Amino acid sequence: MNLPVLALRNTFRNRTRAVLTIGSVAVLVVAFVFLRTIISAYHSTVDNARSDRLVTRNRVSLAMPLPLADFEKIKNVPGVTAVTYSDWFGGTYIDSRHFFARFAIDPDTYFTVFKDIAVKPEAIAAFKADRTGCLVGEGLADKYGFKVGDVIHLKGDIYPGDWAFTVRGTFKGTSSFQNGAMFIQWKALDQSLPEAERGIVGSYTELVKDADHSPETAKAIDALFASSANETLTESEQSFSLGFLTGAAAIVSALDIVSIVLLVIMLLILGNTLAMAVRERIGELAVLRTIGFKPNKLFFLALAEGLWLSLIGGVIGALAARPVIGAFLKVASGFLSGASADRWTIPALLVAVAVGLLAAAIPGLRASSVNIVNALRRAE
Amino acid sequence: MIPFSYSLRSLARRPLTSIVTVGGLSLVVFVFAAMLMLSRGVHDAMAMNGSPDNALVLRDGATSEAVSSVTRDQYRLLSAVPEIATDGQGNSLIAGEMVVICNLPRSDAGPGAPGANVGLRGIMPTSLAIRDTVKLVKGRLPRPGTLEVMVGAAVEGRYEGSRLDESLSFARRQWPVVGVFTADGSAFESEIWGDEQNVADAFNRQGYSDAVLRLKDKGSLASLTARLAADPALSTLKPWREDLFFDAQSDTLRTFIVGLGTFVTVIFAIAAGFGATVTMYSQVSNRLREIGTLRAIGYRRFPVLRVFLREAVLLSVIAGIIGTAAASLLTLASFSALNQQSFTQITFHFHFSPDVATKALVFSVAMGVLGGFLPALSAARQLIVNAVRAR
Numbered sequence: 001m002n003l004p005v006l007a008l009r010n011t012f013r014n015r016t017r018a019v020l021t022i023g024s025v026a027v028l029v030v031a032f033v034f035l036r037t038i039i040s041a042y043h044s045t046v047d048n049a050r051s052d053r054l055v056t057r058n059r060v061s062l063a064m065p066l067p068l069a070d071f072e073k074i075k076n077v078p079g080v081t082a083v084t085y086s087d088w089f090g091g092t093y094i095d096s097r098h099f100f101a102r103f104a105i106d107p108d109t110y111f112t113v114f115k116d117i118a119v120k121p122e123a124i125a126a127f128k129a130d131r132t133g134c135l136v137g138e139g140l141a142d143k144y145g146f147k148v149g150d151v152i153h154l155k156g157d158i159y160p161g162d163w164a165f166t167v168r169g170t171f172k173g174t175s176s177f178q179n180g181a182m183f184i185q186w187k188a189l190d191q192s193l194p195e196a197e198r199g200i201v202g203s204y205t206e207l208v209k210d211a212d213h214s215p216e217t218a219k220a221i222d223a224l225f226a227s228s229a230n231e232t233l234t235e236s237e238q239s240f241s242l243g244f245l246t247g248a249a250a251i252v253s254a255l256d257i258v259s260i261v262l263l264v265i266m267l268l269i270l271g272n273t274l275a276m277a278v279r280e281r282i283g284e285l286a287v288l289r290t291i292g293f294k295p296n297k298l299f300f301l302a303l304a305e306g307l308w309l310s311l312i313g314g315v316i317g318a319l320a321a322r323p324v325i326g327a328f329l330k331v332a333s334g335f336l337s338g339a340s341a342d343r344w345t346i347p348a349l350l351v352a353v354a355v356g357l358l359a360a361a362i363p364g365l366r367a368s369s370v371n372i373v374n375a376l377r378r379a380e
Numbered sequence: 381m382i383p384f385s386y387s388l389r390s391l392a393r394r395p396l397t398s399i400v401t402v403g404g405l406s407l408v409v410f411v412f413a414a415m416l417m418l419s420r421g422v423h424d425a426m427a428m429n430g431s432p433d434n435a436l437v438l439r440d441g442a443t444s445e446a447v448s449s450v451t452r453d454q455y456r457l458l459s460a461v462p463e464i465a466t467d468g469q470g471n472s473l474i475a476g477e478m479v480v481i482c483n484l485p486r487s488d489a490g491p492g493a494p495g496a497n498v499g500l501r502g503i504m505p506t507s508l509a510i511r512d513t514v515k516l517v518k519g520r521l522p523r524p525g526t527l528e529v530m531v532g533a534a535v536e537g538r539y540e541g542s543r544l545d546e547s548l549s550f551a552r553r554q555w556p557v558v559g560v561f562t563a564d565g566s567a568f569e570s571e572i573w574g575d576e577q578n579v580a581d582a583f584n585r586q587g588y589s590d591a592v593l594r595l596k597d598k599g600s601l602a603s604l605t606a607r608l609a610a611d612p613a614l615s616t617l618k619p620w621r622e623d624l625f626f627d628a629q630s631d632t633l634r635t636f637i638v639g640l641g642t643f644v645t646v647i648f649a650i651a652a653g654f655g656a657t658v659t660m661y662s663q664v665s666n667r668l669r670e671i672g673t674l675r676a677i678g679y680r681r682f683p684v685l686r687v688f689l690r691e692a693v694l695l696s697v698i699a700g701i702i703g704t705a706a707a708s709l710l711t712l713a714s715f716s717a718l719n720q721q722s723f724t725q726i727t728f729h730f731h732f733s734p735d736v737a738t739k740a741l742v743f744s745v746a747m748g749v750l751g752g753f754l755p756a757l758s759a760a761r762q763l764i765v766n767a768v769r770a771r
Contacts, residue, residue: 023650024650027651031644061482063446064480064481096631097632157444160616231552239494248717249716261411265404266651269652271400272658275397328643
């Protein structure tokens with residue numbers, strides 16, 4: 001019987017304790033994956049932003065519109081290869097708890113600029129052909145079970161009235177936020193407005209030829225409108241997305257802290273269990289020392305026990321994380337609907353194992369420094 | 381009955397295990413209490429924004445003030461409805477307001493860093509009579525018809541130019557800050573208030589976002605609702621009780637915080653409960669001889685069960701007190717987040733109350749009882765013969 005096997009047998013000698021400890025580790029791993037997934041979803045719009053895309057919005061705030069007339073001017077700025085525009089439609093689906101992003105876009109130019117959105121050409125064609133059609137992100141379609149041909153009813157707020165849009169296709173967005181979004185036609189929106197209020201858009205997105213020169217291009221765009229009634233602010237897609245993240249910075253850092261606290265609790269629970277195990281077996285350890293086991297072997301014995309507990313708990317947790325979190329994300333709102341827990345399961349398992357080894361360190365030192373005479377006397 | 385000091389001294393005999401267990405449990409209590417405090421804080425900030433005596437009239441379907449609009453004609457008709465209360469001089473207590481969002485650079489961030497969305501409210505002089513929680517704490521009120529503004533306490537110093545006697549720069553204008561106000565900790569404190577006409581001009585807007593009015597009496601809201609619905613010129617508007625409207629504005633954020641907080645607390649409680657169970661089981665197995673002795677000198681099964689349960693509860697009470705005390709320190713901190721529904725940055729405070737402390741302690745004791753029950757049961761069920769023989 002080698003060391004790891006002996007450690008495994010030791011682990012399960014007190015079955016209740018082992019099961020409870022492994023259970024705690026598994027639950028904490030699920031929670032850890034969950035929190036990291038949410039944090040990643042917050043970051044994903046920034047992580048997936050491309051350096052060759054710029055966003056132009058009204059300098060005052062994103063809530064202020066820009067005239068459509070800017071479109072042609074921006075298109076002619078040197079360095080800009082393509083431009084598209086979109087507008088935040090807003091509105092309410094069922095009630096405010098069913099929040100997801102709804103953008104009015106121009107289907108002719110949008111997918112040229114957002115070339116990383118995966119969408120079938122047939123879907124774009126069907127969308128274009130229907131003024132009241134819409135495209136939905138795959139995350140959104142999954143959550144509500146939207147299929148091609150379904151009609152989505154929205155109550156307008158920025159654009160008042162009752163709206164109905166027919167699903168013409170789905171797309172795979174670049175970030176979890178976009179993957180949970182819905183696109184409608186900007187033209188449909190524009191024509192619902194009185195003549196005098198037509199021709200406004202929320203923001204422009206530009207594709208630039210050379211990402212290295214995008215700051216100059218951004219300056220050139222803003223210079224065009226510097227003395228107009230609608231001054232613009234052009235920034236990289238990344239810093240534009242960062243603006244949203246800044247708003248949620250407090251939430252993200254709270255989640256960050258909680259996810260670390262989870263690990264501390266895991267450390268305490270594992271450490272407690274291992275300390276008990278060593279304390280109970282002090283006599284046995286003395287016997288092992290007597291028959292020739294070196295102190296470092298006893299240290300590794302404790303370490304291996306910590307490894308088994310955290311590994312088994314971690315594997316169970318990592319396997320459970322996917323279905324549990326998947327079920328949660330299905331009912332979650334907004335930007336979370338496109339998130340996935342997959343990329344955090346393996347890191348969480350590794351973290352759990354590291355915590356297990358760390359927790360075993362102090363009990364391990366105690367095991368390796370056992371005083372044979374005293375321990376044997378106590379074992380009497 | 382087994383003396384209380386017996387339980388205390390048992391815990392003190394294994395200080396490390398006791399401390400580790402209490403540490404784990406108090407972390408759980410801390411998170412639980414913090415979640416309650418924050419959710420209460422969000423509710424306070426939003427609901428206390430409004431008064432049950434006021435009505436807010438918005439365009440039907442508008443989900444926030446910034447996307448609502450009321451035309452000047454509609455406002456004129458609205459000012460004449462009999463449901464509006466009057467002040468001592470006989471003036472109608474109604475105000476048209478313009479709410480817009482402006483993106484301001486934060487004073488703690490470097491140049492080029494993303495700004496934050498701040499609510500800017502253009503007010504009329506009557507607004508202050510209607511919103512009686514608003515109190516000027518520094519400087520003076522902005523003069524009507526000027527670009528002067530006053531800023532909420534949560535805005536002061538947070539953005540560039542937001543201190544008293546500095547000036548904010550947005551919409552191609554300079555807005556001198558002449559006053560700082562508080563509003564009982566509500567979300568108004570996260571706003572900038574200026575002159576309605578100048579705000580509308582600067583943002584190229586006609587009319588108002590909404591109208592706020594003081595209701596004459598309790599029944600006025602119902603009759604106002606009926607009146608607007610019946611009037612073809614006003615039927616696109618909808619009145620809300622002001623506090624309920626603002627409270628609904630924080631729905632998404634509060635649901636998110638409560639949902640997440642509940643999830644985290646449940647996970648923590650399971651883990652910490654398991655941890656407590658492990659500790660108590662080991663107490664039982666280490667003290668078998670003690671248990672045997674207690675039984676042998678005449679204590680029955682129930683007192684033995686009680687003594688172990690008492691130890692578990694004692695651990696959880698200590699943890700509850702530590703966790704709650706630590707959470708109460710959070711009242712010193714504030715929490716700033718983008719409210720999805722209004723699209724503005726709002727500062728919340730952790731709200732500590734006896735109610736939070738009670739809930740946290742009850743929660744903590746419940747964890748102790750659940751975690752300690754099975755080990756205590758196994759202690760009580762030991763056979764005396766085996767127990768006294770144990771090492």
